[in-house]
Amino acid sequence: MKRTAIFLMGILFALAAGAAVTDTVKVYSNSMHKDIKVVIVRPAAYDQDMQRHFPVVYLLHGYSGNYASWLKDAPQLPAKADELNMILICPDGGYNSWYFDSPVDSTVRYETFVTSELMTYIDGNYRTVADRHCRAIAGLSMGGHGAFYLGMRHKDLFGAAGSMAGGVDIRPFPRNWDMVRVLGDTLLHKDNWERNTVINIASGLKNGELKLVMACGVGDFFLQVNRDLHRKLLEMKIDHDYTERPGAHNRDFWGNSVDYQLLFFKKYFENFQEKIGG
Numbered sequence: 001m002k003r004t005a006i007f008l009m010g011i012l013f014a015l016a017a018g019a020a021v022t023d024t025v026k027v028y029s030n031s032m033h034k035d036i037k038v039v040i041v042r043p044a045a046y047d048q049d050m051q052r053h054f055p056v057v058y059l060l061h062g063y064s065g066n067y068a069s070w071l072k073d074a075p076q077l078p079a080k081a082d083e084l085n086m087i088l089i090c091p092d093g094g095y096n097s098w099y100f101d102s103p104v105d106s107t108v109r110y111e112t113f114v115t116s117e118l119m120t121y122i123d124g125n126y127r128t129v130a131d132r133h134c135r136a137i138a139g140l141s142m143g144g145h146g147a148f149y150l151g152m153r154h155k156d157l158f159g160a161a162g163s164m165a166g167g168v169d170i171r172p173f174p175r176n177w178d179m180v181r182v183l184g185d186t187l188l189h190k191d192n193w194e195r196n197t198v199i200n201i202a203s204g205l206k207n208g209e210l211k212l213v214m215a216c217g218v219g220d221f222f223l224q225v226n227r228d229l230h231r232k233l234l235e236m237k238i239d240h241d242y243t244e245r246p247g248a249h250n251r252d253f254w255g256n257s258v259d260y261q262l263l264f265f266k267k268y269f270e271n272f273q274e275k276i277g278g
Contacts, residue, residue, distance in 0.1 A: 060143030099146030138162030217247025
């Protein structure tokens with residue numbers, strides 16, 4: 001009996017030693033004058049090799065979500081961090097920020113937070129590979145919009161971006177999800193909507209400067225705007241990975257899609273590391 005107990009303790013210790021570590025931290029935003037919670041998932045290898053640096057994927061939640069949403073919708077993420085040897089960052093993006101620096105509400109500065117304040121904190125406190133070729137951003141719904149929005153506007157920071165069930169053209173939904181609060185009325189502030197929708201920002205892309213992956217369910221209310229962006233990227237001859245498959249706008253869809261997008265990023269990171277001899 002004693003030997004059995006010791007054996008079981010050994011198994012538990014081995015499992016614990018090989019498991020990803022999930023932290024919840026508060027990162028102060030100077031631009032918004034408040035602490036913002038962030039979930040950070042570190043692969044087991046992070047604590048096993050203290051000289052090693054790791055690529056990073058930022059995961060943005062959807063409308064009405066928070067910093068904990070991704071782990072609830074995709075509880076396999078710690079295992080994925082272990083399997084793919086990457087650090088996952090899940091920031092709180094506010095209830096309805098759409099990841100803008102709002103032109104009408106000075107309290108909403110989530111573009112600044114993610115691309116400057118949070119990134120500075122992460123690269124300063126964790127052993128990341130602080131290079132755009134080892135940094136990606138992805139998200140679901142509002143966060144899918146946010147990931148493409150931030151990725152396309154900050155190609156110096158991100159080498160790849162992914163959208164899952166993303167609202168990649170916000171203009172057909174002027175009365176939804178409190179977007180008027182962050183962009184203003186569509187009549188008085190039409191330019192805000194035109195300048196800040198992903199499908200228009202994509203016009204400035206050149207092929208090869210940002211790896212793109214996007215997925216949407218055929219039962220999703222964002223299906224048409226995803227098809228429109230896909231068609232535009234084809235016309236512009238911008239390489240990208242596009243998937244339509246059965247699914248609706250729900251956690252089942254993005255909770256599954258995230259596995260494929262993380263693998264997409266892993267291959268992108270590996271290609272860069274092979275080129276530099278890493």
